[in-house]
Amino acid sequence: MSFSFGRPHSLARRLVVCLLAAALFSIPAFASGNPPNGINIGFDFNWNNNGPAGYTASFITAVSGSGATLNNCAGPVTSSSTGCNFALSYSIGGVPQTSVAPGGVYGNFGSPGTCNQNPANSAPLTFWNCFNTDSFGQIFLASASGALSGVTMQMTCLNPAGTPPTGLVALLYQVNAGGASIGATPLAQTNVNLSGCPTATSWTNKQFSAADFASVPLNFAGVNVTSGNFYAIYFGGPLVPGSTLPGIQPTPAPRSLILVVIALIVVGFLYRGRLLRHA
Numbered sequence: 001m002s003f004s005f006g007r008p009h010s011l012a013r014r015l016v017v018c019l020l021a022a023a024l025f026s027i028p029a030f031a032s033g034n035p036p037n038g039i040n041i042g043f044d045f046n047w048n049n050n051g052p053a054g055y056t057a058s059f060i061t062a063v064s065g066s067g068a069t070l071n072n073c074a075g076p077v078t079s080s081s082t083g084c085n086f087a088l089s090y091s092i093g094g095v096p097q098t099s100v101a102p103g104g105v106y107g108n109f110g111s112p113g114t115c116n117q118n119p120a121n122s123a124p125l126t127f128w129n130c131f132n133t134d135s136f137g138q139i140f141l142a143s144a145s146g147a148l149s150g151v152t153m154q155m156t157c158l159n160p161a162g163t164p165p166t167g168l169v170a171l172l173y174q175v176n177a178g179g180a181s182i183g184a185t186p187l188a189q190t191n192v193n194l195s196g197c198p199t200a201t202s203w204t205n206k207q208f209s210a211a212d213f214a215s216v217p218l219n220f221a222g223v224n225v226t227s228g229n230f231y232a233i234y235f236g237g238p239l240v241p242g243s244t245l246p247g248i249q250p251t252p253a254p255r256s257l258i259l260v261v262i263a264l265i266v267v268g269f270l271y272r273g274r275l276l277r278h279a
Helices: 008-026 255-278
Strands: 040-043 056-066 066-072 090-094 137-140 146-158 168-173 189-190 215-217 230-236
Touching: 056 215, 066 255, 090 137
Parallel strands: none
Antiparallel strands: 040 146, 056 066, 056 137, 090 146, 137 230, 146 215, 168 189, 168 230
8 A cells, every 4th residue: 555645735735824823823923012813911919018128129220231220119228118018938058038928819800901800919919010111020139149940930821822931031230229120131041841731711800819829939040149239130031021131132033934944944844945946
């Protein structure tokens, strides 16, 4: 028994069409002011302003060539300042440090694009909250010196496609003196693996609970911190609104782009063969 797949060039054309279709359907479309492809990421948030001293939630306000200015829940952060925080845990030199516990207050997200999360001071806090226009993250005061490890934050994910999102990047900076800005060069950058993030296809009228969140690791490699210094974690990439973070590096090409490149190579060989036949 034999099988026929048709003429080689016909097969090549069909391959090109399939590759291009797969690539185009997997390239995310980004609409200004709206989550890309409906994707959003929420963080467990503790609204208690009496959090650990030297810790604070932080929001990027403006980015320039010299770095970025910050709007912190605690104001310009000092060793004695306190404020609201994202749930955070980490170790220095293999020793667990002061962590931020989840706030324990969870809301109903309401309808997409509205500001009616109920109650108001509840979790999750998301990249695409109505008030948020840029990256945010967490500042912490290092109380020891050594290798930073075991960094995690509590997250929940939204993706109408039903699969954990991809494309989130975390960056670590040292906070400048004065506690209200960061420099132009991060200490480290890592792609965030969201495979363990609890993922829902819709948040409309969803009542959140602690079970909707999971600890997501932020694997900053080769970073040593110094006791008494402040450090800040912020997020970037196509899933985050606003300005590009200072010093962020391009991430590896997505699978969709690789498919486009393969398709173009096949097209090139196809037309090269056609030109040679007619030469």
